[in-house]
Amino acid sequence: MLASSIIAKKRDHEKLSREEIEFILNGFVDGTVPDYQMSALAMAILCRGMDSEEIANLTYCMWKSGISLNRSTDRPRVDKHSTGGLGDKTSLILAPLLACFDLDVPMLSGRGLGITGGTLDKLEAIEGFRCDLNQSEIDRQLRSIGCVITGTTPDITPADRKLYALRDVTGTVPSVALITASILSKKLAESLDALVLDVKFGTGAFMQTYDAAQALSDSLVRTGQQMRQKTFSIMSDMNQPLGRMVGNGCEVNESLDVLRGSGPVPVRELTLQLSAPLMVATGRAETEPQAMVMLSKKLDSGEPLDRFQKMVEYQSGKFVDAIPLATASVLKCPRTGTIENLHGQLIGQAVIELGGGRSKLGDPIDHSVGMEFLVRLGDKVNEGQPWVRIFCNAGRGLAEATALLNRGLTIQGD
């Protein structure tokens, strides 16, 4: 087999076989297929697309490029993956919540790049929190407390890790085939019984339109099923931040509120909706409405908060009731009217300006910065009313963030 002939096939709208996909991915990992061939193929896949069999084969080969986690207990294993959005902190709540129902949640997460935050960055707002557990540490923690949130280990889906870095710099990220394989290969390596996907759409999401998100959701569920992985998908609106808080420490604090039984309704609701199908799939509930009631009661019991605290302590973190945040200031509404738009791309960019996100891989992060939104879409506001609180350190990026936030706000007059 020749890599150049395989590229030419995809370029000419032909279908690639599992053997061809395997040849390319193995060669890419061992270095015999150079980056320049892989990036040309990635662009051909993006432009020409892949059918469902090809996507399944790509996912399979990406998964099998590395090892899978052990099944460390007899408990059912479940997880959730989100395509990423502003203020999306449901992972921090869902993992300890489901662990309270004797489910194991071996959540391998990532870091933020661009406007959407990363679960690991959020958890690292907690002093000492380790996200680099090895497989035996993951096993031990699952056996003890049933939940772990950590980074992918180097021997899991190496093809995906290498390809993702390449796609990031070659304009080949937004391909349904490549995104599907990237997401699912990592989740398949967790050896799950059931998986739920949170596919976001809107200005604060990777997929800006509903149709694009729907196409990705369909591809993820279909491919998951082809891999014999019970897979569910929920489409969720990201035309404004989820909850009030955006930024790493801010979001940990809001998650703690929800784990205490309070916190913003949208965060609590989405977490329950994502958890419910996993409860049913693993026999913990008979129907999703029943699961919602059980989950809701559990949240109010305080038990998930205890489990979260245990998880923090197992991962060497120093549990606190609230992460200390940077200096607060507020922006005021420039006119009276109705909140019509809180533009996600601009809000996300504002977080980066404050130092709370990365514009390129490896940028350091200030966990104490972020913002709290005091209004939601559709709210009636008066001129001069505060609409967002900014947490900022020593004025860093404040002018830029303010300009971006004001551009992102649209108030419709009467």
Next chain:
Amino acid sequence: MLASSIIAKKRDHEKLSREEIEFILNGFVDGTVPDYQMSALAMAILCRGMDSEEIANLTYCMWKSGISLNRSTDRPRVDKHSTGGLGDKTSLILAPLLACFDLDVPMLSGRGLGITGGTLDKLEAIEGFRCDLNQSEIDRQLRSIGCVITGTTPDITPADRKLYALRDVTGTVPSVALITASILSKKLAESLDALVLDVKFGTGAFMQTYDAAQALSDSLVRTGQQMRQKTFSIMSDMNQPLGRMVGNGCEVNESLDVLRGSGPVPVRELTLQLSAPLMVATGRAETEPQAMVMLSKKLDSGEPLDRFQKMVEYQSGKFVDAIPLATASVLKCPRTGTIENLHGQLIGQAVIELGGGRSKLGDPIDHSVGMEFLVRLGDKVNEGQPWVRIFCNAGRGLAEATALLNRGLTIQGD
């Protein structure tokens, strides 16, 4: 400017500016834009296309990535480029023929790769012939005899040289935009007054269909005109080899026959047709029919043969009346009927099997092998009648070539 953003623009069907194209090509030549970004962009250009302004800018920037040849004399400068085909030896005749009309022909040529031969490989069938002249050698030879056929010097279109090697291994050759820029940038660097392009179509050509060849021809002429280069194009049929001879030494011999005023009519005719517009464009003739008569008489005069001999000697070659060929054997028609197909891809592959072509860059070439076709499409043949003579050394590749040739021959029964 960011290379990844430029790639993303083309991926998203947007138009690239001259500044963006220049940024990418300069970065590619100096190494700041890595191969993996260039190959992704090449695939995006192939899949999404470029409009005529983009192609013109790409051509211009590729041309300006290096130097151009000096105008060494006051004589008009002309050249021809062919997209390549089986048995296409017109360059060897056209250059000395036009030089006999006080035109300079500074022909920078290439080597063969895949099924079509390269002019330099053919000339190297002549003992001692040098294809690596430097610019002052090119100048001196043009001043003395008005024609030179040699390789591109390293300081001419370095962006094209580097990109061509990358395209070859990343499935990004068949793009009208990239082919146009590659061909024209090199010809623009010859500082010509007029250029003619021989765009081939058919089973023995790079463009297999008439429509694909027409699209390339249109792009080449339009882009040439945008560069203020007088550009003509002729579409020619490559559904059977041009002339009787295929293979390096074989083709030199057939060219010598034509230069002697004999040789196969199709080779002589195509050479005259390609030369005629250059004669008119440079004021050597008033009309193409008049030019055809002048060119035809000149060929019969023997003067172009003398000029060819001088060119060979200037380039250190040992002129001979005929290149010695390998051992001959013939294949016979398996049935009586009419020759319906002589499949170019299979014939070209047969030449490679004999050692007369390259399947990969840098393969050595046996100049004494090749074949002579004893029939043309439409000929009536009898069972047992010889249809092709194979020149082969020590049996190398004979069985494979025989099988390929027999597969490539179709005889329609009565």
